[in-house]
Amino acid sequence: MPSLTAPPPTTREPWRRVGPPSHRPNIFESLVRGIGGRHWTFALGVAMLALFLLVLVLTPWIAPHDPAIQDLGNRLAGPSAEHWLGTDHMGRDVLSRLMWGGRFSVTIAGITLAICAVSGVILGALAARRGGWVDELVMRAVDVLVCFPDVVVALFLIALFGTGYGTLIAALTIAGWTPFARLMRGLALEINAKDYVEAAEVLGSPKWFILFRHVIPNALPPVAAMSFLRFGHKLITVGALSYLGLGVQPPDSDWGAMLLDAQPYMERAPWVGILPGAAIFLAALSVTLIGQGLDKKKKSRRRRSVASGAPGAPTPVHGSALDEGEAL
Template identity: 35%
Template sequence: MAEVANNTPPIVPGQIQAAEEKAVSPWKEAWKSFKKNKLAIVGFSIVVFFILLAIFAPLLAPHDIAKQELANKHIPPSAEHWFGTDEFGRDILSRIIYGARISLWVGFLSVAGSVIVGSFLGIIAGYYGKWIDAIISRIFDIILAFPSILLAIAVVSVLGPSLRNALIAIAIINVPTFGRLLRSRVLSVKEEEYVTAAKAIGMKDSRILIHHILPNSLAPIIVQGTLAIATAIIECAALGFLGMGAQPPTPEWGKMLADSRAFIIEAPWTVLFPGLAIMLTVLGFNLMGDGLRDALDPRMKN
């Protein structure tokens, strides 16, 4: 019997290795691209530094943040008080370390709330469209019609000045940002063939949204969320500066700036170091967010 010709080309080990390299997870590929961005790594390092500062604040703070020593007020930076003391003789370095907890807590929680509510509304509006889309979009337009800080002040004025109410206000003003982002993403993703196929086999809308549309919309959420944390920290500091956020004796950076503005000539270090803490934290999140955008956006890749 004649042998059947086998036209299948032989498998070369080098080709297998090359195929495995090409089949790298998109998230691993994004991480490799992120690590190549030096500015993004700098931002990531700054963010990690402040997160560790917040976690280990009780161990790192050299002095009691609430202890007042009026005899030691406005002491300039020294070996005992690296960042000096404020008008009540409290150690500024210790208060900045504990202030990292407050700013990061407000930033992460407010953005998490905005992501959850905004993503839900954006997905519903983009997927179902029609009158549902019209109502939700108009709500977003109304919120965006007000300057963000003025809307936050209005919300806190109604709820009452406190750190918790400031967090709620910051979450509310950021909801339309994520809602519009998810809506535009859903409008494009829902026209893909795999979504059409899922509808054709009778898959429920909830499963399509959770298992198909949402996973393919995570990249822009991550990027926008990182940048939104920086904005939330600034807004928290602004509300604290205006006396509508954290209340005394809470060591919040914006409140520290407000309490020290009268002593900017007499004791400039009381304003300098809280301001630097805000600037570095926001800079870290912005640099990291730009790096994530470059790593996760296919249009930014060669």
């Protein structure tokens, strides 16, 4: 009679999951976990920006007064139950004008930033990918435009075409794509040396496919950090141009125009000028904190990867492409 022996213990493959499957988080849990894993400046910036955007989106429904209605008998009145932040020199509600003016400032800054980011990323990637005269042409154009601040370009265009939304967007776009182009060129030169890009070239992939499938997508995190940092710059520039009378024209208004109107009355009613200035500062601070949080998270991950000697760890270079682009 054959002896009965116990079957040998089964060996589990190390890659198999042991136990019940883990809970799959929903979208809200993933968002909270992603924010919690970032630098604290990122979480603070996201909270501030979300509050700003929520107020600006709901402005048509929550604004207490019409921003254009004048009450000359109630000029430069202090905060009250009817006017929470007081009135300006024409009796208009300051809170309502802050909310409606913020919609214009943020919209113009967002439109110009989107145009600058898309055009700068494409031109920078093409310059690094093609090289030769294309690279020289793009980079020499960057060197020339860096010499002219946005305000100087705006003055020149307004002298030619007059004031208007289109002129303001064009002025902010002409000199605004250069930091993105320089940043993208530095990132693309590093990505072009990667193994997966060389493998795609050996397989005969078209150059445009490599550019839009491998180069640009892998450079998006630093570009996103740069975009938030530059958004604050655009917002301040829009306010500066409006303060100089080159931006929005009456009866419309924005934060810069409110500063201009409040200048003669700062001693009598300081809140009329302090509030729009504080709005510009806090909005620019929120997006700057987000950009700095993204950049610090990326740099700390890079340092840990280099220190651990992990395979495929990036080679440390002098400075970073984001620092080089932000210097513009």
